[in-house]
Amino acid sequence: MKTFKHINILLLMLCFTLSFSQQTPAPEQTKDFAIVGATAHIGNGEVIENSIIVVSNGIITIIGPEASTPLTRQAMDIIDAKGKHIYPGFIVSNGTLGLVEVDAVKASDDLSELGTYNPHVRSIIAYNAESKVVESMRPNGVLLGQVVPRGGRITGTSSIVQYDAWNWEDAAIKTDDGIHINWPNSFSRGRWWLGEDPGLKPNKDYSKQVKELTDYFNEAKAYNNGDKAKKHLPFEAMSGLFDDSKQLYINVDDAKGITDAVNFAKNQGITKMTIVGGYQASEVADILKQNNVSVMLKRVHSLPELEDHDYDYTFKQAKQLVDAGILVSLETSGDMERMNSRNLPFYAGTTVAHGLTKEQALQLITLNAAKILGIDNMYGSLEVGKSATLFISEGDALDMRTNNLSHAFIDGRSISLETHQTTLWKRYSEKYGIKEN
Template sequence: MKKQFIYILLSFLFIGNLSAQQTPAPKQSKKIAIVGATAHIGDGNVIENSLIEFSNGKITFIGKASDKTPEGEVMNYNGKHIYPGFIAANTSLGLAEIDAVRATRDFDEVGGYLPHIRSIIAYNAESKVVESMRPNGVLMAQVAPRGGTISGTSTIVQFDAWNWEDAILKLDDGIHINWPSSFSRGRWWLGEDPALKPNKNYSKAVDRITSYIERAQKYLSGNRSPKDLPFEAMDKLINGNQKLFVHVTGEKPITDVINNCKKLGIKNLVLVNAEGAEKVTDLIKSNNVSVILRRSHRLPNSEDDDYDLPYRMAKILSEKGIVVALGMEGEMERMNTRNLPFYAGTYAAYGLGKEEAVKLITSNAAKILGVDDKVGTLSVGKDATLFVSEGDALDMRTNIILNAFIQGRKISLETHQTKLWKRYANKYKNQ
């Protein structure tokens, strides 16, 4: 019986190794030049018939193909399109693999106030779900925790790594708070009216959050004894070296978040999801607050909202001068993150424009997440994290990735999904 158990265990390990993510690509060893493609810089500008050169993982030249003779290994992509690697903000990628299997879910810790919980510790660099992002050009993400009032700390990662340490682009970039709703629904299973009504506990819930931050400030300004790990984890936030991501919905809650953070002296504030932000754009802009919107393919939050308001939100906020990025929180968020460019494409179709929509998932996302010195645009000195597409990367019909690089490393675009597609395509082709 013991031997039989050992054989079964070994067979599972063997099968697991066969289906694991591809081995990370080797470090770039020679200069590469991509010639002829239309370069979408990521800041709104476009270069036709471009030349991009990169060496040792960094971009060394970008301009027109006529500006200089290409050096190194030359890749001709006339008529194709090149983009910076897309960045998914506010995801739980790598923190869960199969939603129906509890043992694979590690995005929500027990407790309500957990600023010391670090999502990166649980990040699985070999996730098959993470692997499936790359064929659509999604090469980086902010991995954020979920649950509780203060969920914990997020980290920015790239998608070609042996382990979570190798994946890090920016460690512990911000703390995430779930702000209470000013409305609530009755618990129908207890016979309560399920209709939406004012949340009578809203003010108390807000007071608990502000009181917690005030106690952290008092602790950090004192002798810090006895040591309090949750308060210690808020040191960078209180000192202005870390961002606060507040997940909030509704005009009043958004107003309360901004006003309370101003009173508490918290400068680096980002609103996440922020449904209702279109009603308080002047307040958001005047306080230099950025916004990470929910994905565009959803229903309006209120029955009084225009049916297409979710599609127009990026345009409304961007026209007011607010820096906007695109997040993925919601149902099946990890699997749906692969559709990030197509959500941006919907915003483009509803008035934002294609190059402005590209900014949502490149330069704007990089700026909000604090990694714009490394990624987000095709610029000299930044990481050579980019990809070449057959056509418009925001259109699922033409976003066919021909080549992709992360920090200059040429990565594989094969996944378990592409293998299955090829397998069954050949089956039916031969019949």
């Protein structure tokens, strides 16, 4: 009875936590509006100074230089953005936002499913659109994300969402976009807590684990080419990999593993493939380029993993891959992954300090990410006919010192930039007499 009492208290605390300061999703756009005078960073490498962007029914209908773009101002609301900057909404690739709220409360954790092969597990139905963590992404311009399950050899199926919704049905902009695999490790470290040498050593079971994965794919392919007399949900979920309607995402870091993963996909006849993590991707860039394989690059703010790697190995890898002609986006997995997703624009900013131009770095978290996720027909850049999912910043959005949002829109809806964090900041600023700059 005492245990049940404690559980009830924890659930009540969780409910209070989830309800505190949650912002109501914005209503649909009802009147055309124009953003005038800002520097527009298109997301495809182009920049328009003193721009005009007109939005109607959630869609960009006009974009161009102010001096050469006629505008009937009386028919719409005008947002004066002179001296400011406009960007497409940033996109978090390979994220888990909305799948876990409080790590210590099991009832709020839907990160992974039991079992080794779970291609039929759909992350979207576990997505919590009212998560306080999701809400806190928006003040940094992070407006879209991929929701990815974790755990097992085949972790499940991901979906793409926007970050201002009542529920997962409202949030989803593309469901079941791809299937995710954790590639076997070709090397492993000794278990130091058992007295083993903690250094790297070859994984004796590597070939066996790759064969098991290959056999599973062969069985799935045979099932989908057969009469399907007996329903097999995991195999059915994999059909999209063989008809190119789904992307295959393979989590792998080492050069040998990346090479083997590319050859594996090629032998399976899978043409839509992305390497996730790709710590040593730059060392096999030629293979990735030859096979048209894109990369979701490991978190930029990471230490080198091998002692003979440069201190800035992870910082400069984006530049090396872009120069090799590979389609690259950034992902944020690792320690405190969900919290660190808000730092996505600043990870991109770090790549500028190590070789990329600002517009190339911007593409890593906008149009490149949208292309990999298959949503570039509507998101990822500021172009006529695309969704008005964008934001206005007082300064450079890739610099944490100047990325200060004044407006943000998802599908033309003017969304709130208030979160539980801004609420607490204002509360205690008033208490201690701190004035806003």
